[in-house]
Amino acid sequence: MKFNVITLFPETIHSLTDYSILGRGIKSKIIEIETYNLRDFGLGKYKQVDDTPYGGGAGMLLKVDILDKAIEKVRAQNKGTFVILLTPKGQKYGQSQAKKLSRKDNITFVCGHYEGFDERIRELVDAEISIGDYVLSGGEIAAAAIIDSVSRLIPGVLGKEESHKDESFEDGMLEYPHYTNPREYKGMSVPEVLLSGNHGEIEKWRKEQAQKVTKDKRPDLK
Numbered sequence: 001m002k003f004n005v006i007t008l009f010p011e012t013i014h015s016l017t018d019y020s021i022l023g024r025g026i027k028s029k030i031i032e033i034e035t036y037n038l039r040d041f042g043l044g045k046y047k048q049v050d051d052t053p054y055g056g057g058a059g060m061l062l063k064v065d066i067l068d069k070a071i072e073k074v075r076a077q078n079k080g081t082f083v084i085l086l087t088p089k090g091q092k093y094g095q096s097q098a099k100k101l102s103r104k105d106n107i108t109f110v111c112g113h114y115e116g117f118d119e120r121i122r123e124l125v126d127a128e129i130s131i132g133d134y135v136l137s138g139g140e141i142a143a144a145a146i147i148d149s150v151s152r153l154i155p156g157v158l159g160k161e162e163s164h165k166d167e168s169f170e171d172g173m174l175e176y177p178h179y180t181n182p183r184e185y186k187g188m189s190v191p192e193v194l195l196s197g198n199h200g201e202i203e204k205w206r207k208e209q210a211q212k213v214t215k216d217k218r219p220d221l222k
């Protein structure tokens with residue numbers, strides 16, 4: 001799976017994706033992340049990428065002609081790539097979308113900055129995604145969050161000992177609670193069943209706990 005990111009700040013993407021589980025996925029060539037610096041497509045001596053909004057108002061907007069050039073280049077180098085605009089106005093992202101995206105071969109993210117984009121950018125992309133009902137300063141954290149959550153679902157990215165199968169949001173449930181040493185801490189103990197060695201009982205307890213925690217914390221999921 002290849003991810004392309006069009007951004008004014010390529011180094012922020014790599015600082016979030018080149019370590020730990022994703023870093024391993026990159027090293028083993030299961031995933032690849034390429035950044036395209038929007039500044040390289042800018043105009044004139046100062047490589048201008050933004051301009052003031054028609055009608056007045058605060059902030060600068062990324063120019064549609066500059067974004068178009070960048071998207072065209074990415075599309076030319078990545079046949080069939082699925083281009084996603086990151087915007088708080090997009091469809092709200094969740095695990096079901098992560099699963100759908102994990103079945104694609106090539107995805108491109110367009111990260112906004114400043115006040116956002118010239119509206120006409122919407123005609124040049126395949127989807128618009130928001131990672132939540134809040135406003136970030138740029139799309140880079142959103143791109144990294146989606147790359148991370150999608151990559152975890154690609155076979156081979158998680159190690160043998162790790163699995164996404166029991167994780168939260170699989171089957172519309174939150175995950176059961178985990179414990180490790182020490183057995184006792186400030187009067188809080190590890191549930192007896194987890195010390196029993198009885199795998200059937202442990203499995204049953206985990207299922208019940210997942211149902212309970214989902215009902216208590218996220219009744220909307222079921």
Ligand code: SAM
Pocket residue numbers: 086087088089110111112113114115116117129130131132133134135136137138139140142
């Ligand atoms: N003026 C825009 C608005 O009110 O909808 C917000 C612009 S925001 C400061 C700058 C950029 O950050 C956006 O163009 C987008 O790429 C990214 N961004 C901000 N919040 C986001 C979110 N919730 N999901 C995805 N991207 C987001």
